[in-house]
Amino acid sequence: xxxxxxxxxxxxxxxxxxxxxxxxxxxxxxxxxxxxxxxxxxxxxxxxxxxxxxxxxxxxxxxxxxxxxxxxxxxxxxxxxxxxxxxxxxxxxxxxxxxxxxxxxxxxxxxxxx
Amino acid sequence: xxxxxxxxxxxxxxxxxxxxxxxxxxxxxxxxxxxxxxxxxxxxxxxxxxxxxxxxxxxxxxxxxxxxxxxxxxxxxxxxxxxxxxxxxxxxxxxxxxxxxxxxxxxxxxxxxx
Numbered sequence: 726x727x728x729x730x731x732x733x734x735x736x737x738x739x740x741x742x743x744x745x746x747x748x749x750x751x752x753x754x755x756x757x758x759x760x761x762x763x764x765x766x767x768x769x770x771x772x773x774x775x776x777x778x779x780x781x782x783x784x785x786x787x788x789x790x791x792x793x794x795x796x797x798x799x800x801x802x803x804x805x806x807x808x809x810x811x812x813x814x815x816x817x818x819x820x821x822x823x824x825x826x827x828x829x830x831x832x833x834x835x836x837x838x839x
Numbered sequence: 840x841x842x843x844x845x846x847x848x849x850x851x852x853x854x855x856x857x858x859x860x861x862x863x864x865x866x867x868x869x870x871x872x873x874x875x876x877x878x879x880x881x882x883x884x885x886x887x888x889x890x891x892x893x894x895x896x897x898x899x900x901x902x903x904x905x906x907x908x909x910x911x912x913x914x915x916x917x918x919x920x921x922x923x924x925x926x927x928x929x930x931x932x933x934x935x936x937x938x939x940x941x942x943x944x945x946x947x948x949x950x951x952x953x
Contacts, residue, residue: 729882758940767843767928767943768883781940815882828941830875830882 727752729818729831737837738806746801746834750818756780757799758828759791760815768815774799803836811838841866845929845944852919852951860914860947862903862929870931872896872905872912873941877926886914886927924951 730749738744750757756775760768770783774793793799797818803810813835817828846861864870871890875883887896892907901916912929929944 765945767930767945769943770940773940783940817883827885827888830884832880832882 729754729816729829731814731816731831731834733834734832735835735837737839740806740808740838742806743802743804744806744836746803746814746816746836747798748801748816748818748831749798750816751820751829754818754820754829755797756819756821757793757797758817758819759799759801760817761785761810762813762815762833764812771801806838808838811836841870841931841933841942843929843931843942843944845927845947848926848946848948850947850949852949854921854951854953855918856951858914858916858919858923858949860927860929860949862912862914862944864910864912864929864931866910866931866933868933870933872903873930873932874901874903874912874914875928875930875943877928877946879925883928919949919951921951921953924949 729751732747758773759771762768771785772782773780777793788804790802813833815833816831819828842865844863873888874886876886877883887898889896889905895904903912903914926946926948928946930941932941
């Protein structure tokens with residue numbers, strides 16, 4: 726049983742560019758959450774998707790947007806990249822009925838903005 | 840708002856030593872408490888959890904007790920191994936208002952020497 730997968734593993738972008746990160750949840754999970762983890766910090770919640778809609782959102786600007794597809798996979802888009810967006814982006818999935826109470830994390834995508 | 844405070848790292852121990860990583864929290868409701876572990880190059884893995892006061896979570900020799908009176912959830916292990924070297928995150932999830940989004944601490948790095 727595959728766990729949560731994310732792509733790409735690493736990414737280097739230039740300030741002002743746009744980036745799309747992808748996540749496939751664990752089999753049987755229907756809720757996907759995205760987190761930003763800066764170096765030496767704990768994960769910060771960006772948003773959560775359920776039934777193809779954004780259910781909750783953390784304190785992140787509108788430059789951060791997302792999407793969930795009918796197969797429950799999800800994308801995170803970041804526009805107008807800033808140097809401060811450099812971080813590890815983590816995707817986490819949850820089984821039905823759990824909300825985000827118990828989450829399974831992917832390995833993350835390391836984004837570097839130069 | 841909710842917050843989690845962990846002891847600063849790194850914590851450096853010799854193999855078979857006793858481990859304690861302190862965690863205290865602030866929450867508006869009655870949170871569930873978690874410890875996650877992040878091995879190098881990987882995403883977070885749920886290590887243990889406790890959902891109400893005086894509950895003890897345990898897994899792989901690690902344990903933590905939910906102490907409401909001291910708002911603490913300290914992680915302990917009687918005899919650490921080199922393979923326990925990782926970053927440990929304390930987190931809470933507060934269901935008040937229908938949100939289960941977890942709040943993470945900054946993480947504590949554990950280094951175990953042979």
